[in-house]
Amino acid sequence: MTNQLPVLVAALLFPGGAFALALGLALKGADRRFAARLQGRVGPPLVQPFLDIVKLGFKRTMAPDVACSTVFFGAPLAGVASMLLAVTLVPIAGVYAANPASGDLLVLLYLLTVPGVALMLAGSASGSPYGAIGFSREMAMMLAYEGPIVLIVVAAALRVGLATGGAPTFSLAEIVGYQQAHGAFLFDPVMWPAVAAFACFYPANLGVIPFDIPEAETEVLEGPLLEYSGRPLALFKVMSALKAVVVLGLGVALFIPLPFGGAAGFVGWLVEMLALALIGVTAVRVGAGRMRIDQAFVFFLKWPLALAILSVVAAACFSAGGAP
Amino acid sequence: MTLVDKLKDCAARSPWLYRINAGSCNGCDVELATTALVPRYDVERLGCVYCGSPRHADIVLISGPLTVHVLAAAQRVYAEVPDPKVTVAVGVCPISGGIFRESYAVCAPIDRYFPVDVNVPGCPPRPQAIIEGVAKAIAIWRSRL
Numbered sequence: 342m343t344n345q346l347p348v349l350v351a352a353l354l355f356p357g358g359a360f361a362l363a364l365g366l367a368l369k370g371a372d373r374r375f376a377a378r379l380q381g382r383v384g385p386p387l388v389q390p391f392l393d394i395v396k397l398g399f400k401r402t403m404a405p406d407v408a409c410s411t412v413f414f415g416a417p418l419a420g421v422a423s424m425l426l427a428v429t430l431v432p433i434a435g436v437y438a439a440n441p442a443s444g445d446l447l448v449l450l451y452l453l454t455v456p457g458v459a460l461m462l463a464g465s466a467s468g469s470p471y472g473a474i475g476f477s478r479e480m481a482m483m484l485a486y487e488g489p490i491v492l493i494v495v496a497a498a499l500r501v502g503l504a505t506g507g508a509p510t511f512s513l514a515e516i517v518g519y520q521q522a523h524g525a526f527l528f529d530p531v532m533w534p535a536v537a538a539f540a541c542f543y544p545a546n547l548g549v550i551p552f553d554i555p556e557a558e559t560e561v562l563e564g565p566l567l568e569y570s571g572r573p574l575a576l577f578k579v580m581s582a583l584k585a586v587v588v589l590g591l592g593v594a595l596f597i598p599l600p601f602g603g604a605a606g607f608v609g610w611l612v613e614m615l616a617l618a619l620i621g622v623t624a625v626r627v628g629a630g631r632m633r634i635d636q637a638f639v640f641f642l643k644w645p646l647a648l649a650i651l652s653v654v655a656a657a658c659f660s661a662g663g664a665p
Numbered sequence: 666m667t668l669v670d671k672l673k674d675c676a677a678r679s680p681w682l683y684r685i686n687a688g689s690c691n692g693c694d695v696e697l698a699t700t701a702l703v704p705r706y707d708v709e710r711l712g713c714v715y716c717g718s719p720r721h722a723d724i725v726l727i728s729g730p731l732t733v734h735v736l737a738a739a740q741r742v743y744a745e746v747p748d749p750k751v752t753v754a755v756g757v758c759p760i761s762g763g764i765f766r767e768s769y770a771v772c773a774p775i776d777r778y779f780p781v782d783v784n785v786p787g788c789p790p791r792p793q794a795i796i797e798g799v800a801k802a803i804a805i806w807r808s809r810l
Binding site for chain 1: 672673675676677678679680681704707709710712716717718720721723745747748749810
């Protein structure tokens with residue numbers, strides 16, 4: 342019972358826009374609270390990210406004299422807009438599927454790079470040397486983690502495409518549908534390297550420790566965000582909340598879609614999102630220190646890339662002609 | 666109570682802190698770091714986080730006797746904090762100069778240069794005193810929103 346909503350509703354109400362923003366901020370609140378508990382603290386209330394956004398709305402907006410103000414104020418808008426579109430492409434197994442006319446997995450991959458580019462533009466337009474450092478680090482991180490995620494997606498596409506006896510399919514609906522019929526990729530040994538590579542990819546894409554190098558507040562004073570205040574900063578917070586929903590939603594769709602839909606499927610999806618966030622983001626960021634940019638770059642070109650290549654090869658070898 | 670008032674109450678629960686070390690001996694800064702970070706004195710309960718950039722700050726914590734050398738830089742950083750903002754002077758040095766009083770190299774008391782809202786005396790102040798100072802600063806900040 343997969344229903345397709347009009348694109349505008351999907352972008353502004355559900356699953357994009359209001360719903361994704363609320364979910365993203367709630368995940369962020371759960372992350373902060375869980376991190377505090379792991380450190381033996383009480384932690385902020387769960388609604389803290391919402392309060393932060395409201396607070397930023399009351400603050401004065403300042404821009405540096407040397408900033409290119411069109412790009413400086415345009416970058417957060419572009420980032421939020423891209424994520425509003427991207428979140429409409431993320432399927433919720435059995436509950437929501439994207440309208441194929443508005444794009445699919447490949448479009449989603451392109452949209453996923455826009456927040457990084459927006460941060461790079463923001464950093465370079467701010468005229469701050471810390472912003473410039475953040476720009477170069479953000480670019481290095483994107484170069485490092487874009488390769489693995491593309492290969493992960495190719496592996497999933499090959500696995501589904503070859504197993505169903507056709508060409509590789511870049512349709513999220515088909516990938517989810519295959520897993521609903523044959524079991525989730527999380528339990529498929531051929532896909533385990535891809536799962537491991539994705540586990541490395543998503544903390545980097547979400548910019549948390551140990552991969553928060555572009556925005557390291559103790560080194561480059563939050564890098565690209567250094568010069569932002571008030572509402573533009575709130576937009577960046579909104580962007581990162583939406584991005585969390587997109588990236589975690591992509592992970593759920595690629596590896597652990599639930600075989601049932603309806604209300605139970607929706608609640609199960611929420612639980613899976615929360616589990617991915619708490620295990621893959623919070624526990625990692627509390628337990629690790631920040632890498633240097635060169636360490637992170639080499640790490641991504643070594644392990645996640647190797648794992649992703651391995652999973653592509655495995656998917657190509659062990660899926661061929663094996664239509665079950 | 667109007668909607669705007671309710672939103673302002675929400676906003677007052679998210680005060681972000683920024684530290685300016687104006688020539689402090691680091692004693693107060695260690696206490697500030699302890700106050701926020703060590704599990705026992707968790708100010709994140711009040712919604713506080715330390716921010717790296719003065720542009721994100723709501724409450725400015727100034728420690729130290731404000732040495733002559735750091736005066737211009739401190740004033741410049743202070744001006745970068747967007748309104749509305751609240752200033753908290755941490756330690757006895759900003760109030761009187763503390764052990765550095767009557768030195769040729771300090772500008773204390775700092776309220777000649779900064780509009781101090783809350784003083785937290787002590788050398789260094791106890792974490793509980795700093796938390797009370799931050800709580801008072803939050804109340805002042807709410808009235809300025």
